[in-house]
Amino acid sequence: MSKAAPKNGALPADGRFHPVPPDFLPKRGGVLSVKWGVVRVGAQEGKKVKWERGQEVEVAARVHGKNPLFINGKREGTLLFSSTFLSHLLDWTESLGFAFFFWILLKTWILQTFFVPSGSMIPNLQEGDKLFGTKYDFLFTEPSHGQMVIFSPPPDLKLPQGDLWVKRVIAGPGDRIELIGGGVWVNGLLLDESYTDQETEAVFNAGCSGKSNWDIPAEGEEGSGWFLLGDNRTNSLDSRCWGVLPPDRLRGRPLFIYWPSERAGTVPHRDGGAE
Numbered sequence: 001m002s003k004a005a006p007k008n009g010a011l012p013a014d015g016r017f018h019p020v021p022p023d024f025l026p027k028r029g030g031v032l033s034v035k036w037g038v039v040r041v042g043a044q045e046g047k048k049v050k051w052e053r054g055q056e057v058e059v060a061a062r063v064h065g066k067n068p069l070f071i072n073g074k075r076e077g078t079l080l081f082s083s084t085f086l087s088h089l090l091d092w093t094e095s096l097g098f099a100f101f102f103w104i105l106l107k108t109w110i111l112q113t114f115f116v117p118s119g120s121m122i123p124n125l126q127e128g129d130k131l132f133g134t135k136y137d138f139l140f141t142e143p144s145h146g147q148m149v150i151f152s153p154p155p156d157l158k159l160p161q162g163d164l165w166v167k168r169v170i171a172g173p174g175d176r177i178e179l180i181g182g183g184v185w186v187n188g189l190l191l192d193e194s195y196t197d198q199e200t201e202a203v204f205n206a207g208c209s210g211k212s213n214w215d216i217p218a219e220g221e222e223g224s225g226w227f228l229l230g231d232n233r234t235n236s237l238d239s240r241c242w243g244v245l246p247p248d249r250l251r252g253r254p255l256f257i258y259w260p261s262e263r264a265g266t267v268p269h270r271d272g273g274a275e
Contacts, residue, residue: 013081017058020069024079029053030072034079037061062090111135112252114150114164120230120237121148121166124195124268130259131166131267134252143169143226143250145186146195148267150251151228154242166254167228167238168195173219177227179212179240184229195268198233208241216244226250 011018017040026032032039032051040058041049051057051071061067064083068075116129125131125148133150143149146169153165171177171186178185182199185191193200202212217224225244230236239245254267 010080010082011059011061012084013061013064014084014086015060015062017060020057020059020079024069024077025053025057026069026071026076027053028071032057033070033073034059034061035068035070036063037067062086064088064091111255112150112164113258114166116166118237119235120232121168122232122235123197124148124231125166125254125257126263128260129257129263131254132256132258133166133254137252138247138250142172143253145169145171148254149226149228150254151245152249152251154245154249157237157242164251167230167236169226170229170239171214171216171227173216173221173224173226175216175227177214177216196231196233198231200229200233202240211240214239214244 011020017038029052030050031048032041033048038045038047038060039049040060041051041055044050059067059079061081064081067079067081069077069079112133112135114131114133116125116127116131119127137143138149148166148168150164150166152163170184170191175186176188179200179202182201183190184193184200202208202210214227216227223244225246227239228245229238229240256266257263
């Protein structure tokens with residue numbers, strides 16, 4: 001069984017060499033080492049040193065806590081190192097370094113941040129909301145009807161509203177959409193759109209065509225894609241104006257509002273359905 005130095009005999013984790021009490025050294029000689037830090041015996045100094053009984057051993061470490069002591073690779077005891085300003089500083093630096101690394105990893109491959117550039121998703125998202133969203137959700141899957149999605153707007157739209165937009169998926173490949181009497185009909189069924197309290201008119205913006213029905217080509221056919229609408233139906237530049245969004249312009253889905261702080265929380269997708 002390994003033995004541990006009492007707290008009042010702990011060595012300070014300050015990076016300097018301190019003598020090890022003889023009672024905490026092995027009973028046989030060999031190659032001496034510690035898990036963290038550096039060992040010094042006479043003129044020898046390093047991660048591992050040769051040691052014979054009777055020789056003074058000094059250890060320097062910057063990590064506080066238990067530090068196993070080995071002889072010939074076998075654990076023989078445990079030294080205790082008390083915390084110091086240096087050991088706490090290194091501990092925090094290491095933790096922050098790992099946190100930063102994983103944050104960069106998440107930002108690069110999993111999460112993206114963006115802001116809502118307009119009021120087109122009121123009441124569920126407000127203009128200026130800052131969000132976390134996923135990346136690459138739709139490389140191998142398709143969005144579900146009623147789901148909010150993040151996307152790059154059609155390239156022919158020259159508007160200063162941000163590089164990424166968010167709207168709601170209403171229909172997809174092979175679907176027929178009709179705007180009748182203020183409601184949205186998909187494949188002959190009226191959608192129950194609990195996420196908006198406004199009627200959906202085909203003509204609401206001078207820049208839109210006034211078209212009231214669309215037949216989306218089947219998946220893989222030219223012109224296939226997704227029909228997207230904003231929840232704020234009287235003020236949303238969406239598929240009523242620019243048509244079907246190609247699948248390769250989908251980027252992910254919004255997950256979490258992080259700013260402003262009073263609105264922080266998960267994004268209220270509030271998926272609707274057909275009656």
